[in-house]
Amino acid sequence: MSGFTRYNKILNLFSEQRSSWTVLEISDELKTPSSTIYRIVRELVLAEFLESAAGAYFRLGPAFIKFNRIINLSDPLVRAGQPFLKKLANENPIESVNVLARLYGNKVMCVADYKTPFFKNNTSYQKGKLMPLIYGATSRAIIMKIVGKSLEDLLKQETFYDDNDKDTFFKNLKNDNKKGYCKTEGQVDKGLIGFAVPINNKKLGIEASLSSIFNSSDFLPEHEPIIYANLTSYSLLIERYINQIFDDIQNYHQISS
Amino acid sequence: MSGFTRYNKILNLFSEQRSSWTVLEISDELKTPSSTIYRIVRELVLAEFLESAAGAYFRLGPAFIKFNRIINLSDPLVRAGQPFLKKLANENPIESVNVLARLYGNKVMCVADYKTPFFKNNTSYQKGKLMPLIYGATSRAIIMKIVGKSLEDLLKQETFYDDNDKDTFFKNLKNDNKKGYCKTEGQVDKGLIGFAVPINNKKLGIEASLSSIFNSSDFLPEHEPIIYANLTSYSLLIERYINQIFDDIQNYHQISS
DNA sequence: CATATTTTCTTGTATTTTGATAATTTTAGT
DNA sequence: ACTAAAATTATCAAAATACAAGAAAATATG
Incomplete structure (x- = not known):
């Protein structure tokens, strides 16, 4: 040691x-x-x-x-995403928890969240808590953009029930990637249904996701297009805002040197 | 190094x-x-x-x-204080920010807070931000319980304008200690008025304070007794709860060993 | 106050860290 | 895709320091 x-x-x-x-x-x-x-x-x-x-x-x-506060004030992902979570929540058709999550080693970690006032249940995705990589829309939306050796390395530690289970997992991942979003029900929390879209920024090395989580009992099929549209548009806004924050930081460093 | x-x-x-x-x-x-x-x-x-x-x-x-989350879930002060902040806020006669703060080296740091929904201003006391030791009720309520060499060591780094300034500071501290609470206006944030009471637990080495901060413009003299009563009763509740948490931890360690 | 527990101190030895330089990889601009 | 610059890693002998074990001191406990 x-x-x-x-x-x-x-x-x-x-x-x-x-x-x-x-x-x-x-x-x-x-x-x-x-x-x-x-x-x-x-x-x-x-x-x-x-x-x-x-x-x-x-x-x-x-x-x-102390350091946690500095991250909240300065991390591009948290800074860019935080302000939009409440707005996203308010545009969803039903009560929700909205989560910004990112890769942390070979786990997934929520870094910001907003729960509508009357949402009763609680998602397991909580700021700072490490969550499994392969279960739940929040996690899957992150890995669905990762390919090749990076993905292999990431999944090295994961165990699947059998080869069939593994195949299904990869098939679903590919399918979700084509659709552009991920939907899972009860994988992490019984009674909850989650939708998630990826958030990426290659320059900043950001591999993250934006998700909205609902009570299965509140959810109706006709909500899905709205939920999807909201997530997509906000993820784009957040990605754009991340770039802007990045530029700000660049400028700051240029001026002060 | x-x-x-x-x-x-x-x-x-x-x-x-x-x-x-x-x-x-x-x-x-x-x-x-x-x-x-x-x-x-x-x-x-x-x-x-x-x-x-x-x-x-x-x-x-x-x-x-990650570690910040573990502290939030396990730190006796945060655990004991957090649940009472909202209740305290709701019993105050006017809109407020309510802060649980503690010593951090020779600074003071907020570790939990609750702001009523319509409080417009913002206090400088924010979770994780280091604040001066000798200005503001939140800070002073902490040091007013510290005496002797500990206090001397703590104040070693502080500079006073002159000896008169220093004397006034100590006189006020002693006075506040007698009254049991501390009140300051505009020392840290212009336009805000703060009230604070100490929270201590010798066994756990906790040196902290509970405070309610208001807009000076909202505050009327007749509010003071209510504010003081609320702070005092909640600080006692929190101190009692800290002891209970301490006992729980003790039991946990006894059982698992 | 006596005792038990926790914490710090001491010392020669083994291990780790350091920093100058070289080698390699990554990045960015044609 | 090529190239130059920048960023990062590797190497290795000298210097610094961490280590283990027990003794001593400080602190807590009854």
């Missing part, structure tokens, strides 16, 4: 399920002497990436809240 | 004002050879703490969004 790994391994122990650890527990878990962990934890506390809680426990520190 | 510092120094270059850097710029700024920076940046990208943007630029990576 060397370099950043040594810090990252410790930080990644802190999860939703287990949010506080003692030095001894970390030491056990990582099979590393406690004197070493004490030193590393001290460094992380100094940088506010960890902080000490009661009873020799440590938890994630406020530095993450 | 050694240990975690070497990574932290780079990450801390990324700010609201300047959210993307090239390796060469970082190398210049930190007066460190670019070969070294390339190596470190690569490590941070691998861990998703940074990600590459267009034109050789790098920006903060999605790992921060």
Whole structure:
């Protein structure tokens, strides 16, 4: 264990399920002497990436809240997408959650969302939560634009039930790509139906999706064209806005240098 | 530059004002050879703490969004305070922003907030933004519970206009402590008036405050007792809830070990 | 106050990091 | 598609530092 790994391994122990650890527990878990962990934890506390809680426990520190804010203010995808989510929601024919998601390693992560006030259910796609790559429209719309070796690498970790299952998956992906959008029902959350379109920007390396998620019980077939039209037009708006933000950043760097 | 510092120094270059850097710029700024920076940046990208943007630029990576979510779900202060902010807001006599803030090094940081739908202005206290320690009710309510050497250390970096200014500051702090709450007008944001009460938990090392912020123009003197009563009762509720959360965590660790 | 627990300190040794340079890959402009 | 420039990675010996293990100190607990 060397370099950043040594810090990252410790930080990644802190999860939703287990949010506080003692030095001894970390030491056990990582099979590393406690004197070493004490030193590393001290460094992380100094940088506010960890902080000490009661009873020799440590938890994630406020530095993450700080950096998260900077991302919200500066990430081109979040900046470009955030303002449109509410508008999209309001143009949908029924109550919805609207999600902007992106690739994160070989998972998918929501980075911005807007739920209409009276939408009762909750989607599993939540800001910062890692979601499966191959289930749900939100995820599939992202990978449907990825091809060749990149796609292969991405799917390397995924397991399919059998070859037939795998074939169906790829066939669906190709089909969705032709249609331009993806629709799934109950793959991630029972009782919810999702529609998603891809959002891409090769220059900025953005591989993302915009999706609207509804209660299956609210959804009627005649809604589909409207939903699709909204998603498509907003995805184009967002892509255009991303470019504009990119230009702004370029100009900023040119002026200040 | 050694240990975690070497990574932290780079990450801390990324700010609201300047959210993307090239390796060469970082190398210049930190007066460190670019070969070294390339190596470190690569490590941070691998861990998703940074990600590459267009034109050789790098920006903060999605790992921060992930960890931020875990904090929101698990930090005792955020968990305990978040659910009460809306209730507090609804019991206030006029439109308001309601803020839960805590110490972050020698600054103050908002960790949760709720703004009533028709509040027009915006407070500078925003989730993740570092704010001054000695201005504004939100900040002062935190330090008014800190005494002795801790307070001295905390204020070491602060500069006062003159000795008289300093004396007034300490006198006000002592006064507020006696009253049990803090009230300031226009210290941080012109046109806003803030009220704050401290939130503490020695066991968990929590030094925080709960505050309600209003438009000065909406505020009438007769509102003050209600505002004060609301803040006080909710701060007690939050403190009690923090203890309960603490017990839950204790139990969790006992059961799973 | 005594005891147990947590945390820091110490030290020689093993490992990692560093930085100058070279090699390679990627990008951007004809 | 070609080429020049820019960006990134690889190499390697010297320098820096992280490491492990136990001792010591500080802190929490009853």
